[in-house]
Each structure stands twice: as structure tokens, then as C-alpha cells.
Amino acid sequence: MKSTQEFLYLQIAQSIEQQIVSGTLPVGHKLPSVRVLCQQQQVSPSTVFNAYYRLETMGLIEARPKSGYYVRQSRAVQRMQRYQEILPSPQKxxxxxxxxxxxxxxxxxxxxxxxxxxxxxxxxxxxxLPGQKLQKSVREVMRKYSDECLNYAPVHGLACLREQILLHGAHWGFRGSPHEVLVTAGCLEAISLCLQALTRPGDLIITETLTYFGIQQLIQNLGLKVAPVAIHPETGLDMKHITTLLKAHKVKACLFTSNFHNPTAYSLPNEQKQWLAQLAASHQIPVIEDDVYGEVYFGKQRPTTIKRYDTEGWVIYCSSFSKMLSPGYRLGYCLPGRFMQQVARQKRIHSIATSSLVQYTLSHFLQKGRFSxxxxxxxxxxxxxxxxxxxxxxxxxxxxxxxxxxxxxxxxxxxxxxxxxxxxxxxxxxxxxxxxxxxxxxxxxxxxxxxxxxxxxxxxxxxxxxxxxxxxxxxxxxxxx
Amino acid sequence: MKSTQEFLYLQIAQSIEQQIVSGTLPVGHKLPSVRVLCQQQQVSPSTVFNAYYRLETMGLIEARPKSGYYVRQSRAVQRMQRYQEILPSPQKxxxxxxxxxxxxxxxxxxxxxxxxxxxxxxxxxxxxLPGQKLQKSVREVMRKYSDECLNYAPVHGLACLREQILLHGAHWGFRGSPHEVLVTAGCLEAISLCLQALTRPGDLIITETLTYFGIQQLIQNLGLKVAPVAIHPETGLDMKHITTLLKAHKVKACLFTSNFHNPTAYSLPNEQKQWLAQLAASHQIPVIEDDVYGEVYFGKQRPTTIKRYDTEGWVIYCSSFSKMLSPGYRLGYCLPGRFMQQVARQKRIHSIATSSLVQYTLSHFLQKGRFSxxxxxxxxxxxxxxxxxxxxxxxxxxxxxxxxxxxxxxxxxxxxxxxxxxxxxxxxxxxxxxxxxxxxxxxxxxxxxxxxxxxxxxxxxxxxxxxxxxxxxxxxxxxxx
The missing domain is CATH 3.90.1150.10 (Aspartate Aminotransferase, domain 1)
Structure with missing residues (x-):
């Protein structure tokens, strides 16, 4: 497993980023050469290269051929400075x-x-939304599975749907078996079941300071304590704070949104995703990943997930079809890793199973390629x-x-x-x-x-x-x- | 409001019943005349008449014209004796x-x-199950409400379905408004939301010693303490014990099945239902009523409910369509009385809303008279x-x-x-x-x-x-x- 040392470049990047946003490093300022920074920080050249590369992709610095790296005059810098100015101070x-x-x-x-x-x-x-195509699937499954639609589905979900979810997960690199999939009535139910499986009232969890109000109400309702970690709409999670919290407190679970976070619209970069997956395993703390918006990307490629880097089952991936297909159908799922038994038990206890008709419909819709x-x-x-x-x-x-x-x-x-x-x-x-x-x-x-x-x-x-x-x-x- | 004094006849009936089942009063034994019993127990003649009438309907005694009441040679007596013999003693x-x-x-x-x-x-x-007729409703609502089926339903449920549930409740005497109905994904979800709205871990609730294992697991999962009250498959709830418990402990809620109890198949007689409703109001303790089997009666009339006698909103009625129409659809409801806001809040927190397609379908099915x-x-x-x-x-x-x-x-x-x-x-x-x-x-x-x-x-x-x-x-x- 990689050590957090390998993410040193992120720390260096964040430190330079702060200096740019605060104006300490003004526009046009030349940054130290790679060699100088290596000596100053006692790190390898590749670490410095990675740090500069990250700052470049964020639009904060530019490389000028045969000259070096300079702070850019960019909208990104302006935006981040503006954000800094308007950031609310709690006491006021x-x-x-x-x-x-x-x-x-x-x-x-x-x-x-x-x-x-x-x-x-x-x-x-x-x-x-693809209303007509969904209806077509409803009609077809009613013909094909008329009796099955009436009956209880298994607690974990229908085998055919679990299979389709698995295939769908391949888009972001999930390699598993259908047995690792648990079907739920929406992503919020998935998160609710996970938190109920992993925590007791009074337990401490880590989540973002800014988060979907439905999740906040859920956390409050379950009587959980929260250690909030700052999320910045341009630079993401405060990773250092997470490490500090894990050292200082007994944390029962972490809950983070990986892509197009609600409300900031920020996605964690791959290295933060990987870092979180490794953190979960090394601290043996479950990380619940909310990826309900991951499919709705505007770039060329679907952003990957924290679960993608999960090797020992400590990451619980939660998502849904509701947001892209039909909020009213109420169908979501999770990949609970090593916590499958506990989470499935919560599903049975609170609602037995998810609607069979809806499950057959979604399975058919996916299988026909209509979803993609x-x-x-x-x-x-x-x-x-x-x-x-x-x-x-x-x-x-x-x-x-x-x-x-x-x-x-x-x-x-x-x-x-x-x-x-x-x-x-x-x-x-x-x-x-x-x-x-x-x-x-x-x-x-x-x-x-x-x-x-x-x-x-x-x-x-x-x-x-x-x-x-x-x-x-x-x-x-x-x-x- | 009626006092528990009016249920004196039940206590007298239970005392005689015990003597018959234990054999103290053998088959053929003549019971004291109404006049004598009035004097012995210091009660009115109508109280004694009611007690004897109850024992007669239970098949334990018979009235012989111009002679009096006698202990009957009946299967009911044999059965109850047999039950007494095989009742397990916990310590063994x-x-x-x-x-x-x-x-x-x-x-x-x-x-x-x-x-x-x-x-x-x-x-x-x-x-x-009426698979074909349900499918007909699915097809009709997809035509009529194609967009609405895709969208979130309101937290409380669709107005049209709430209206139909209200009309259906009239069969057992419910008089209310559609605003008193909350739609859920099955009866178990309804009970789960109610318990979560009313209790915190460590709280004490009263329920039957014998009860559906799903509910037992739910109670355990929520960290609740239980004071169990005996339920007898022929004589019902031990009412005296309930009164004692309420006096001795801080009870947060009661949870009882009113009709065709699972597993004993016993239904509470109307006077016990009324007594429970009054108890809830006088002690200001919510009574959750599970009536998931009430529609499946073999007699001439649908048995009534505890909710029927609820005048101040302390009874929360929970039921479902799953058991009679389609377990796989996952559709239930509750009538939370004065606790509507709290229970609806739990619904939003844990699952947002129930599937719109399923709600429209059931509403249509009911409205067409197909359910009756x-x-x-x-x-x-x-x-x-x-x-x-x-x-x-x-x-x-x-x-x-x-x-x-x-x-x-x-x-x-x-x-x-x-x-x-x-x-x-x-x-x-x-x-x-x-x-x-x-x-x-x-x-x-x-x-x-x-x-x-x-x-x-x-x-x-x-x-x-x-x-x-x-x-x-x-x-x-x-x-x-």
C-alpha cells in the first residue's frame, strides 16, 4: 500500500496555492525552480513536478518554455481570491x-x-427524462415477469439487477461480483442504512462542512456527532484536517461525496480518492462514498470513485438511478464491501426489500443499453x-x-x-x-x-x-x- | 371518556375463564346465578350479564333455559386446557x-x-393475487400520468392515493381527512418510522411477548427496551399487566397488533380495542396499531380497529396493501394522528418518498373498485x-x-x-x-x-x-x- 508520503506533492501544491490566492505570490511572480524547491523542501524532483503540474491544471500557474513557472493572470485565481474574500466567519x-x-x-x-x-x-x-422508454421497459417486464413482479424481491435485490449494476460499475473501474451489490430505495436510503449499520447514537463521524441538507438531517436524526472537514469549491477536501481528526478522536465512519459534490459541484481529484481509500484501510475506518452525481460529467471521461481504489472492502459506495432516470422510481444501490451483512440486515429490518416491479424495470432498461x-x-x-x-x-x-x-x-x-x-x-x-x-x-x-x-x-x-x-x-x- | 370501571365485566370473565381452564370449575358445573354473583362481586347485573355473555361467545359456558349457566363440554375448553399444559416455562x-x-x-x-x-x-x-388487474392499472396510469410517475411524490404520498386510503378506512369506521394519511413503502417501514419518531435508544416500549420477528429485530436494532405483555391465542392481551406496567415505568409507546395477530391469529375484542384507545389518551402515550391482516377476515364483518376509538390522536394506525395485493410492490401507510409531523419527517429523512409509479397504480386500482x-x-x-x-x-x-x-x-x-x-x-x-x-x-x-x-x-x-x-x-x- 502507498504511504501518505506519496501525497506530499499535494501538500506542497496546497501551500503554494494559498500563497497565490492570498496575494503573497502576485500575478507574474516567478516560482522557485524545481531544483531549488527540491532542496528547500527536502523532496524528490518528481514530487515538485507533480505539485507544479497540479497547480497548472488548476489554472493557477503557467510553464514558460526555457524560463520556469509563473503565477498566472487567470479567472481561476480571481475566483479563488473572491471566494476567500466572501468566506463567512462563523462568530459574526x-x-x-x-x-x-x-x-x-x-x-x-x-x-x-x-x-x-x-x-x-x-x-x-x-x-x-426517458419517460417513454422506461414505460416500454415496464410493459415488457410485466409481460415477462408477471408473477415475479408481485412477489417480494430478495433483501439484497434481484439477481438480474445486481448483475446490471455490476456491469455499469465497470465504467469507473469496479471489478467485483454481483454478490457485492445491495439494491435500495434510492441513494439516501443506502446512506441511511449504512450509517445505521455502522454507528450508534453519540458516535463521531467525519463529513464535509458543506453537505446536502438531507444528509445533515439524517445525521442529526441518528444522534451522531460530526467532525466537519472544510470543502473548498475549487481545491476540495482539507486532507490534513482529516489526518489530524483521525489521530485525535475515535471516528466511527467517514462520509464524503466524490464527484460533483452537492452544493459546491467539486469533484475530488483521483489522488484524493486514492488517498481516502488507503486511509480507510490503514485506519480500518469505513468510508461511505456518496457518488449520486458521478454519471453526469461534462468532460470526456466519467470521473472515477474512491471505491475504485478500495482493495480491502473498507469503502462503501452509494449511488442511485433516480437522479438521472426518474427520481420518482426510488431506486438506488450500494456496494458495502466488508459490511454487506450488516447493511443488508438494516435493509431487511426497515423495509424488507425494494419494489420488485421497479427493480425488474430498471434491470431491463439497463440490459437493453437504454441507460447509456x-x-x-x-x-x-x-x-x-x-x-x-x-x-x-x-x-x-x-x-x-x-x-x-x-x-x-x-x-x-x-x-x-x-x-x-x-x-x-x-x-x-x-x-x-x-x-x-x-x-x-x-x-x-x-x-x-x-x-x-x-x-x-x-x-x-x-x-x-x-x-x-x-x-x-x-x-x-x-x-x- | 369511559373509565376502566366499565371493563369490570372483562375482569370477571377472565377470572371465571381461568377457573374453567384450570379445571377448578369442571364441565357441567353450574355457575352462580346473576343475582348471587352481583352480591359477591359488588357489581351491577349488567356487568355480570356481559361477563357471562363473553364466556358464552368464547364457547366456555352455555345458558340452559330456566336453569342458569353451565360450564360447557366444548372443544374451546379442551383447547385452552391443552394450551395451558403445553405453555413453556422460561427457566427450563x-x-x-x-x-x-x-x-x-x-x-x-x-x-x-x-x-x-x-x-x-x-x-x-x-x-x-390480482396480477393481471394490477398490470391493467399500471398501463393506465402510465398513459395518464406519464410525467408524474417519473417525478418525486410528495413526502406524505400522492393526494389521490391518500384520498382512496381514507375511503377504504371507512370500512372500519375511520372518519378523517386525507391529510391524516402518510404513505410508506410497506407496513414495516411505517412501524419503523413511527418508532424512530417516538423513541430514542434506551426508551421503554410495551408490546406482545409473542410478535412478528421482523418487529422484534427492529426494536432490538433501535436499542429499545421492551416490557412484554402476554398474549393468549384465545383470550388476547393481558390488560391488567399493561395497567401495572404503565403505573410502574416511564413507557414511551405501545405497539400492538389488533387483528389476526402474527403468529397467534388472535384478534382483540372491541372492548379491548376501545380500552387501549382510552388508555393511550388518558396516559398520553402513543399506541402504534399494526393492522396489516385486518382485511383478511373470515367472518361477516371486517373487525374494527383501535384507531376507530381514538378521539385525540394518540393512536397511530399502520397497515399495508402488500399482504393482500402484492408483497413485491412495497406499499403501506399509516394514520399517525397527532404525530403526523414527526413521522413524516422520518419518512423524508430516510427515503424521501415512496415510488410514484406504485402509488399511482394502487390509487387507480382502489378507485376502480378492484381492491374490494x-x-x-x-x-x-x-x-x-x-x-x-x-x-x-x-x-x-x-x-x-x-x-x-x-x-x-x-x-x-x-x-x-x-x-x-x-x-x-x-x-x-x-x-x-x-x-x-x-x-x-x-x-x-x-x-x-x-x-x-x-x-x-x-x-x-x-x-x-x-x-x-x-x-x-x-x-x-x-x-x-
Whole structure:
């Protein structure tokens, strides 16, 4: 197994990155040569090369031929500086009022109204879903498995579906057997069952400071304590903090989103994924990986997973078909590694099995190749859509607005000036029939009050443009008043 | 509100019943006249009349015109005496080995084999289910609600289904609004959500000593303490014990099955249902009512529920369509009374919502009157089936076998001589490709090792008769060896 020494380059990269973002290293500044840095840091040349390579891909530095590395004048640097400026400091914030639950209820009710423009749901619009093709599969499996659809499925899920999930996992490098797959009623159920299998009330888990509010409520509900680790929308997880926490505390499990994190849209780089998998094994601590958005990538290749680097079964992979196919079907799955027995036991205890009709349908849909076909189309549609939204935000939102163009998923994570209260923006947008999610809903410490999550999953049209324009105006007004 | 004084007649009836079963009052013995008993017990004549009436309907005494009440020579008395004889005494039992989980896994695997005769599942055989009619509903709702089926349903369930559940509840006297209905993925999920909403680990709840093993595992999993109350397959809950427990302990919730209890097949009489509803309100303790078998009655009328007598929302009613329509669909519901907000919150936290396609289908099926039509047929089929099974048990099982003919549901609760180990019977039956459930699986105290639960839900034919004959033979052998 690799030691964490091999990730030394990440630490070096992070340290330089901080100096660039803070302005200590200004634009145009020449970085030390590889040889000099090797001597300074007592590391090998390849470590320095890797560090510089990472900074280059992040858009922070550039290599000039026969001259060396220089800090770049780039949007990435500006963005990261802007993020640093608007990052909320916890002590200044008044206590949260109303409660997260109240806001969630409110958003749910709003989304059910007709005639509104909601940028709240992190799921694709219905017209992007393969409704007719799914129906075709329903009809075919009803013919073929009429009796089986009526009966209980096995606790672990139907053999045919587990097989298809396995084949699907090959896209990110999963090599296993169908026996390693557990079918659930959605990704959230999978995570809920995992946490219930691995923890008892009062136990400590590690997760991101910013995370999907549904997961926060789950954690709270199970009576778990949380050690939050900062996640930065451009640089990812604070790995050093994780190491410190594991040394100082008895941690029962870690829970991280690997790709297109909700709400920051950030994906962990492969080396962080690998590092987490190795950490899980070396500390013998289960890492629950939430990869519900991994299929919706805008790049050339599906990003890989933490599970991909799992050699001893300490990583539990959770995902779903809901987000890409049909949120209403409620079908997800997990790959619980060495914890299969415990997690399957929770499934039986709480709900016996997942709907057979839905399982046969999804299995058929996958087996016919309809899923891959649909995903390809969905990714294209979403990417083009995202670009149009991006233009509007650039054009209509306050000049100082922070946001990073997502590489996948369904949402923007948008930051305003530090004194902005996006709950107020939420209320005034609602009055204009526009739905957004205020940032505080994603924060374990009730921070990020100047952020919003904005979904780009509704097809762009004039109404959307007008709504974004309106939203920009409301945000401008908020800063003035 | 009625005081428990009004249930004095039940206490008198139970006291006489005990004397009859113990033989203190022999067959043919004349009971005291109503006037004499009134004086002895210091109660009103109507109380004594009610007590005698109850004993008469139980088949324990008979009224002889112009003479008085006499202890009857009846099968009911013999049965109850037999039950008394074979009741296990806890201290004599060796520790359980293997674990309940192991046996459940084993049974699940067995049920999936082909060519076996399983009397294990407490659900109807697939050929008794309305597969074609359900498919018709699936096709119709896919046409009518193609987009809606893809989308998340509201946390509480679809409005159209909640409306239908309400109308259906009118059969046992539910008068409420659709807003009081919460849709779940099966009855077990409903009970799981209720317990999670109402309790924290370490809390004490009251439930029956004998109860469905799924519920036992759920309780254990949630870290709850249990005060078990005896349930007798002929006389029901030990009400006096419940009162004592409520006085002595801080009880967080009660959980009882109202009709065709699993495994004893017993239904609480109306006065016990009413008493429990009143108890819940007067002690301000939620009573969770599991009525998953209530629709499958063999009498003229659907038995009523505890919820029927609930005036202040302290009773939470849980049921399902799975057991009568399609276990594989996973659709249940609850009526959480004053606890709606808490229970709905648990639903959102653990699984967001129940499958929309399944909800639309069931709503359509109910709305077309297909459910009532199907239930009528199912009840007739099951009743006739039960009678045939009964004859076989009478003919082939050991002479001293105890069992009471069920008034509804899907199972017999069968007791053998006290020294019988039905886990051994389970193993030898399995070797002959016959499935049963050993009684210890239903016992909180790992007792009832001389009982089995035997389902009569597979259509009777020659193979069934031969399997029952074989089972009887194996039981006989077990007692000899």
C-alpha cells in the first residue's frame, strides 16, 4: 500500500496555492525552480513536478518554455481570491431563524406550485427524462415477469439487477461480483442504512462542512456527532484536517461525496480518492462514498470513485438511478464491501426489500443499453444548458458574484458579498415566483449565509432568462438596502 | 371518556375463564346465578350479564333455559386446557442456538428454492393475487400520468392515493381527512418510522411477548427496551399487566397488533380495542396499531380497529396493501394522528418518498373498485383453504396437538408437547423440502420452542396434503425419539 508520503506533492501544491490566492505570490511572480524547491523542501524532483503540474491544471500557474513557472493572470485565481474574500466567519453570524426543517418544508411546497420557476431541485427537468422508454421497459417486464413482479424481491435485490449494476460499475473501474451489490430505495436510503449499520447514537463521524441538507438531517436524526472537514469549491477536501481528526478522536465512519459534490459541484481529484481509500484501510475506518452525481460529467471521461481504489472492502459506495432516470422510481444501490451483512440486515429490518416491479424495470432498461444511451444525451443537454445559465449569471448578477462553472452535476454554488443574507433573497425571489436554495441549508455550522445553490437542470428559455435577470436584480437590491 | 370501571365485566370473565381452564370449575358445573354473583362481586347485573355473555361467545359456558349457566363440554375448553399444559416455562429452556437472524436467513433462502413446499410465508400465494388487474392499472396510469410517475411524490404520498386510503378506512369506521394519511413503502417501514419518531435508544416500549420477528429485530436494532405483555391465542392481551406496567415505568409507546395477530391469529375484542384507545389518551402515550391482516377476515364483518376509538390522536394506525395485493410492490401507510409531523419527517429523512409509479397504480386500482372485489374473492379462497388444512392437521398431527382455527389472516399457531423442539422439526422438515417457522422466532424471551407457525396461504392440493402428512409424521417421530 502507498504511504501518505506519496501525497506530499499535494501538500506542497496546497501551500503554494494559498500563497497565490492570498496575494503573497502576485500575478507574474516567478516560482522557485524545481531544483531549488527540491532542496528547500527536502523532496524528490518528481514530487515538485507533480505539485507544479497540479497547480497548472488548476489554472493557477503557467510553464514558460526555457524560463520556469509563473503565477498566472487567470479567472481561476480571481475566483479563488473572491471566494476567500466572501468566506463567512462563523462568530459574526446571528443564530439561524427559521429552522432548516421549516425552510425545506417551504421549498417543497413551493416546488409543487404551478407557474413558478424553481431553481431549487438538484434533479433534471421531467422533459429530460426517458419517460417513454422506461414505460416500454415496464410493459415488457410485466409481460415477462408477471408473477415475479408481485412477489417480494430478495433483501439484497434481484439477481438480474445486481448483475446490471455490476456491469455499469465497470465504467469507473469496479471489478467485483454481483454478490457485492445491495439494491435500495434510492441513494439516501443506502446512506441511511449504512450509517445505521455502522454507528450508534453519540458516535463521531467525519463529513464535509458543506453537505446536502438531507444528509445533515439524517445525521442529526441518528444522534451522531460530526467532525466537519472544510470543502473548498475549487481545491476540495482539507486532507490534513482529516489526518489530524483521525489521530485525535475515535471516528466511527467517514462520509464524503466524490464527484460533483452537492452544493459546491467539486469533484475530488483521483489522488484524493486514492488517498481516502488507503486511509480507510490503514485506519480500518469505513468510508461511505456518496457518488449520486458521478454519471453526469461534462468532460470526456466519467470521473472515477474512491471505491475504485478500495482493495480491502473498507469503502462503501452509494449511488442511485433516480437522479438521472426518474427520481420518482426510488431506486438506488450500494456496494458495502466488508459490511454487506450488516447493511443488508438494516435493509431487511426497515423495509424488507425494494419494489420488485421497479427493480425488474430498471434491470431491463439497463440490459437493453437504454441507460447509456440516455446518459449521453442527458449530459450534452445539461452541459449546453449550463453554459447558457452561466452567461446569464455573468450578465445579470452583481459584479462581485463568485461562482465556478461546474464540471458536472446539476447545480451552481453562487456566493455574494459577505454581508448578503440569501434567506432574504430566497424570500423576495419566492414573492416573484422564483425558487432558490439559501446556502445556510447546506452548512453544518449554519454558515454560508451569503451563498445560494442554483440548479441549471431546467431547459433554458426566455422565461428562465427573465427569472435569472430578476434574481440578479433582487440580489443587487439586497446589497444596496 | 369511559373509565376502566366499565371493563369490570372483562375482569370477571377472565377470572371465571381461568377457573374453567384450570379445571377448578369442571364441565357441567353450574355457575352462580346473576343475582348471587352481583352480591359477591359488588357489581351491577349488567356487568355480570356481559361477563357471562363473553364466556358464552368464547364457547366456555352455555345458558340452559330456566336453569342458569353451565360450564360447557366444548372443544374451546379442551383447547385452552391443552394450551395451558403445553405453555413453556422460561427457566427450563436452554439458551437459543443458532440466532434468530441465522434462522431468518435460512428460511429466506429456502423459500427461494424451487420444488419445495413452504408453509413459511404469511402472504398469499402468487396465484391468489390480482396480477393481471394490477398490470391493467399500471398501463393506465402510465398513459395518464406519464410525467408524474417519473417525478418525486410528495413526502406524505400522492393526494389521490391518500384520498382512496381514507375511503377504504371507512370500512372500519375511520372518519378523517386525507391529510391524516402518510404513505410508506410497506407496513414495516411505517412501524419503523413511527418508532424512530417516538423513541430514542434506551426508551421503554410495551408490546406482545409473542410478535412478528421482523418487529422484534427492529426494536432490538433501535436499542429499545421492551416490557412484554402476554398474549393468549384465545383470550388476547393481558390488560391488567399493561395497567401495572404503565403505573410502574416511564413507557414511551405501545405497539400492538389488533387483528389476526402474527403468529397467534388472535384478534382483540372491541372492548379491548376501545380500552387501549382510552388508555393511550388518558396516559398520553402513543399506541402504534399494526393492522396489516385486518382485511383478511373470515367472518361477516371486517373487525374494527383501535384507531376507530381514538378521539385525540394518540393512536397511530399502520397497515399495508402488500399482504393482500402484492408483497413485491412495497406499499403501506399509516394514520399517525397527532404525530403526523414527526413521522413524516422520518419518512423524508430516510427515503424521501415512496415510488410514484406504485402509488399511482394502487390509487387507480382502489378507485376502480378492484381492491374490494379482489378482497372478497381472496377471503373466500383463503377460508376454504384453511378448512382443508385444518382437516389435515386434525388427521395427521400428533393427537395432543394444540391449534385454534383462525378467524382470519394466513397462519395457524400450532403447539406440540412441551418437550418438543420445533427447531429440530424445522430442520427435519427442511430435509424433506418442507418449510415451517419455528415458534421461538416469535418469542421475545426465546420461548415457545414447542410451537410452529404454519401458513395456509398456498392453495390446497395433493402435494400440500402429502406435505402436511409428512410433517405430522416428523412431529410424531420427534416426540418418540
Amino acid at each position: 453570524l446571528p443564530p439561524l431563524n427559521p429552522s432548516v426543517s421549516d425552510i425545506i418544508d417551504d421549498i417543497e411546497q413551493f416546488n409543487q406550485l404551478s407557474g413558478v420557476t424553481s431553481f431549487a431541485p438538484a434533479t433534471p427537468a421531467l422533459q429530460m 444511451y440516455h446518459l449521453k444525451k442527458l449530459r450534452q443537454t445539461l452541459y449546453l444548458n449550463m453554459l447558457k445559465y452561466e452567461q446569464c449569471i455573468d450578465a445579470y448578477f452583481p459584479a462581485e458574484t463568485y461562482f465556478a462553472p461546474p464540471q458536472g452535476g446539476y447545480v451552481f454554488w453562487i456566493g455574494f458579498a459577505p454581508n448578503t443574507n440569501t434567506y432574504k433573497l430566497y424570500l423576495s425571489a419566492k414573492a416573484h415566483h422564483i425558487g432558490i436554495v439559501p446556502g445556510q441549508l447546506f452548512s453544518l455550522g449554519k454558515q454560508y449565509k451569503n451563498f445560494i445553490r442554483l440548479s441549471f437542470a431546467t431547459p433554458f428559455d426566455q422565461k428562465i432568462e427573465e427569472s435569472l435577470k430578476k434574481l440578479g436584480k433582487l440580489a443587487n437590491n439586497l446589497n444596496i438596502s | 429452556l436452554p439458551p437459543l442456538n443458532p440466532s434468530v437472524s441465522d434462522i431468518i436467513d435460512d428460511i429466506e433462502q429456502f423459500n427461494q428454492l424451487s420444488g419445495v413446499t413452504s408453509f413459511a410465508p404469511a402472504t398469499p400465494a402468487l396465484q391468489m 372485489y379482489h378482497l372478497k374473492k381472496l377471503r373466500q379462497t383463503l377460508y376454504l383453504n384453511m378448512l382443508k388444512y385444518e382437516q389435515c392437521i386434525d388427521a395427521y398431527f400428533p393427537a395432543e396437538t394444540y391449534f385454534a382455527p383462525p378467524q382470519g389472516g394466513y397462519v395457524f399457531w400450532i403447539g406440540f408437547a412441551p418437550n418438543t423442539n420445533t427447531y429440530k422439526l424445522y430442520l427435519s422438515a427442511k430435509a424433506h423440502h418442507i418449510g415451517i417457522v419455528p415458534g421461538q422466532l416469535f418469542s421475545l424471551g426465546k420461548q415457545y420452542k414447542n410451537f410452529i407457525r404454519l401458513s395456509f396461504a398456498t392453495p390446497f392440493d395433493q402435494k400440500i396434503e402429502e406435505s402436511l402428512k409428512k410433517l405430522g409424521k416428523l412431529a410424531n417421530n420427534l416426540n418418540i425419539s
